Amino acid sequence: MTGVGFAKETGTLAAAGQYRRPARFQPLRFLKGVFVYGLLSLAAFVSIFPFYWMLVGTTNSAVDIVRGKANFGDHFWINVTNLFAQVDIPRVLFNSFFISILATVLTLVISSAAGYAFEVFRSRFRERIFAALLLMLSIPFAALMVPLFVMMAGVGLINTYTAVIAPAIANIFIIFYFRQATKAFPSELRDAARIDGLKEWQIFLRVYFPVMQSTYAAATIIVFMLNWNNYLWPLIVLQTNDMKTMVLVISSLASAYVPDYGVVMVATVITTLPTLVIFFILQRLFVQGMLGSVK
Amino acid sequence: MSGVELKGVRKSYGALEVIRGVDLEIKPKEFVVFVGPSGCGKSTLLRIIAGLETISQGDVIIGDRVVNDVDPSKRGIAMVFQSYALYPHMTVRDNMGFALRFAGVPKSEIERQVREAARILELENLLDRRPKELSGGQRQRVAIGRAIVRHPEVFLFDEPLSNLDAELRVHMRIEIARLHKELQTTIIYVTHDQVEAMTLADKIVVLRDGVIEQVGTPLDLYDDPANQFVAGFIGSPKMNFLEGVVENGSLLLAHYDGQKIPLGPVSGKVPDGTRLVAGIRPEHFGPNGSARLAVTAEIVEHLGGETFVYAGNGGREILTVGMHDGRAFKPGDKFEAAFDPAKLMFFDSQGLRVS
Numbered sequence: 174m175t176g177v178g179f180a181k182e183t184g185t186l187a188a189a190g191q192y193r194r195p196a197r198f199q200p201l202r203f204l205k206g207v208f209v210y211g212l213l214s215l216a217a218f219v220s221i222f223p224f225y226w227m228l229v230g231t232t233n234s235a236v237d238i239v240r241g242k243a244n245f246g247d248h249f250w251i252n253v254t255n256l257f258a259q260v261d262i263p264r265v266l267f268n269s270f271f272i273s274i275l276a277t278v279l280t281l282v283i284s285s286a287a288g289y290a291f292e293v294f295r296s297r298f299r300e301r302i303f304a305a306l307l308l309m310l311s312i313p314f315a316a317l318m319v320p321l322f323v324m325m326a327g328v329g330l331i332n333t334y335t336a337v338i339a340p341a342i343a344n345i346f347i348i349f350y351f352r353q354a355t356k357a358f359p360s361e362l363r364d365a366a367r368i369d370g371l372k373e374w375q376i377f378l379r380v381y382f383p384v385m386q387s388t389y390a391a392a393t394i395i396v397f398m399l400n401w402n403n404y405l406w407p408l409i410v411l412q413t414n415d416m417k418t419m420v421l422v423i424s425s426l427a428s429a430y431v432p433d434y435g436v437v438m439v440a441t442v443i444t445t446l447p448t449l450v451i452f453f454i455l456q457r458l459f460v461q462g463m464l465g466s467v468k
Numbered sequence: 469m470s471g472v473e474l475k476g477v478r479k480s481y482g483a484l485e486v487i488r489g490v491d492l493e494i495k496p497k498e499f500v501v502f503v504g505p506s507g508c509g510k511s512t513l514l515r516i517i518a519g520l521e522t523i524s525q526g527d528v529i530i531g532d533r534v535v536n537d538v539d540p541s542k543r544g545i546a547m548v549f550q551s552y553a554l555y556p557h558m559t560v561r562d563n564m565g566f567a568l569r570f571a572g573v574p575k576s577e578i579e580r581q582v583r584e585a586a587r588i589l590e591l592e593n594l595l596d597r598r599p600k601e602l603s604g605g606q607r608q609r610v611a612i613g614r615a616i617v618r619h620p621e622v623f624l625f626d627e628p629l630s631n632l633d634a635e636l637r638v639h640m641r642i643e644i645a646r647l648h649k650e651l652q653t654t655i656i657y658v659t660h661d662q663v664e665a666m667t668l669a670d671k672i673v674v675l676r677d678g679v680i681e682q683v684g685t686p687l688d689l690y691d692d693p694a695n696q697f698v699a700g701f702i703g704s705p706k707m708n709f710l711e712g713v714v715e716n717g718s719l720l721l722a723h724y725d726g727q728k729i730p731l732g733p734v735s736g737k738v739p740d741g742t743r744l745v746a747g748i749r750p751e752h753f754g755p756n757g758s759a760r761l762a763v764t765a766e767i768v769e770h771l772g773g774e775t776f777v778y779a780g781n782g783g784r785e786i787l788t789v790g791m792h793d794g795r796a797f798k799p800g801d802k803f804e805a806a807f808d809p810a811k812l813m814f815f816d817s818q819g820l821r822v823s
């Protein structure tokens with residue numbers, strides 16, 4: 174976001190510069206340019222370098238990586254073969270996708286409906302309930318972990334997909350996000366739909382959902398990443414190897430007695446790809462959604 | 469076609485009562501316009517008729533049905549909103565056909581209805597566009613088309629033209645009048661615009677603070693307002709109000725340097741010492757009037773056809789004088805504004821008309 178703001182500002186600065194005397198050298202303006210571009214380059218470097226390091230790592234042996242070798246090597250296929258030999262990657266990927274997709278879909282359905290309802294239905298207790306929800310955001314997950322585990326054990330759900338997905342569905346932050354977004358949803362559109370004969374749930378499905386696409390796109394990315402990268406809770410409830418997710422695999426590879434960092438890097442790249450792909454697919458809508466436009 | 473009747477309708481938001489007992493009868497095919505200052509409850513009343521707001525008390529009757537608990541879609545009404553409220557993700561065709569599709573009308577019939585509405589509103593070439601690809605006027609016509617397609621008994625319009633520029637507004641106003649002739653439906657129309665109200669309405673309802681001040685034909689309200697509020701609200705530019713005290717059978721004005729004007733229609737009916745407000749419309753000044761008021765022009769507006777002079781005489785009140793031959797006027801000119809005392813209206817200290 175700040176990157177965009179910066180780019181805009183320098184853009185107008187440059188444009189303004191053209192209209193004033195372009196020939197004269199202006200030291201202050203020049204220094205400002207140097208400073209801004211320096212800062213941008215630094216930011217770009219800081220955010221891109223880990224990706225570069227990760228990619229380089231996949232092609233080097235563990236020894237080279239530990240030594241800090243920063244250029245591409247020829248160990249790629251060996252690392253890949255090793256990874257597939259050590260871990261049932263298709264199964265683990267399936268687990269990750271299954272959990273993340275199902276959790277994302279359910280979260281979006283439940284939490285967006287809740288956010289919509291909070292904004293649209295008037296009730297005496299609405300604000301109090303909502304405040305209570307927001308307050309719950311401040312309870313750290315570590316404090317919920319043990320009781321949650323005991324609960325799951327009580328109903329025999331340990332080591333199941335349900336145990337991972339169920340607690341994720343009612344996402345308070347996403348409810349909040351959708352409530353805020355709903356404030357920008359024109360109420361006259363809802364009135365028009367009511368006159369056209371739609372019930373509230375039909376308005377939600379047939380008008381709200383298509384109109385709020387970009388909000389959903391942004392939420393999809395956020396929720397998918399949250400679930401895809403979820404670590405602590407799956408670590409506790411998923412106990413057998415055939416239930417593990419990619420993130421758990423990376424961590425167990427990395428915490429082996431002698432970690433093979435080349436293999437870890439390959440696993441990391443595989444884990445990073447889906448979120449990148451989803452981000453690029455939904456990117457345009459995502460930006461709109463974060464800016465909160467309804468159109 | 470159905471009429472609409474409101475009986476003792478009240479509406480509160482929490483402790484705040486915004487509609488405070490409204491009784492109103494609207495005949496079938498009538499074009500009724502709600503006017504009133506901002507926040508007086510026009511939209512709320514319209515939404516109550518539409519069924520978008522529940523009422524705290526009273527009855528809403530459409531046709532011969534009490535519809536207090538009837539769903540908006542089953543009341544036989546259609547509404548056109550100020551913001552148009554078109555579904556942004558649908559084409560014009562789908563926007564107009566949406567309600568029918570929802571009511572289970574067969575596809576071919578929907579298409580026929582949509583075409584018919586598109587023909588009436590000259591939208592045939594735009595059926596496959598989305599709302600954001602349309603101009604304001606076109607969007608407004610689609611919104612009206614969406615209402616027409618439902619064949620309502622009663623059309624409800626909430627300031628439908630206020631987002632359009634002046635020229636388009638005139639054009640759409642004529643369209644709506646034509647539409648009323650063609651469709652022969654009952655129309656209830658909310659507006660801020662004097663001209664819309666005066667030209668479109670069979671009957672104007674003036675609201676203030678959630679109560680009806682007066683109901684009547686446009687010219688009735690103009691010629692014979694029941695109180696000072698209605699007198700000031702109907703007519704543009706506004707009626708002039710001159711405060712004064714009755715003395716020896718004429719009104720001693722408070723803000724015109726002790727000048728007096730005759731009591732016209734109320735002469736002999738009010739005792740000396742009564743405080744009255746005299747009302748005279750800007751267009752009722754003319755060279756042949758027998759009563760005169762000496763004033764000094766402060767601001768002069770030449771509109772071409774007519775001239776409005778805003779004049780005073782040292783006091784707090786500003787007199788608006790309309791003239792047809794006022795091109796020679798300049799600020800600072802002293803003149804005598806002449807009028808026919810028969811045109812005066814008088815209001816007592818409660819604002820009620822004295823006659």
Ligand SMILES: Nc1ncnc2c1ncn2[C@@H]1O[C@H](COP(=O)(O)OP(=O)(O)OP(=O)(O)O)[C@@H](O)[C@H]1O
Pocket residue numbers: 481486504505506507508509510511512513
């Ligand atoms: N949802 C609501 N909650 C509380 N008060 C409301 C609500 N909707 C409207 N009001 C109040 O009801 C009163 C009437 O509002 P309404 O919208 O009917 O006015 P209006 O005559 O249409 O005004 P305008 O000409 O500005 O559109 C106002 O005082 C408004 O503040």
Ligand SMILES: [Mg+2]
Pocket residue numbers: 510511512626
């Ligand atoms: Mg209104």
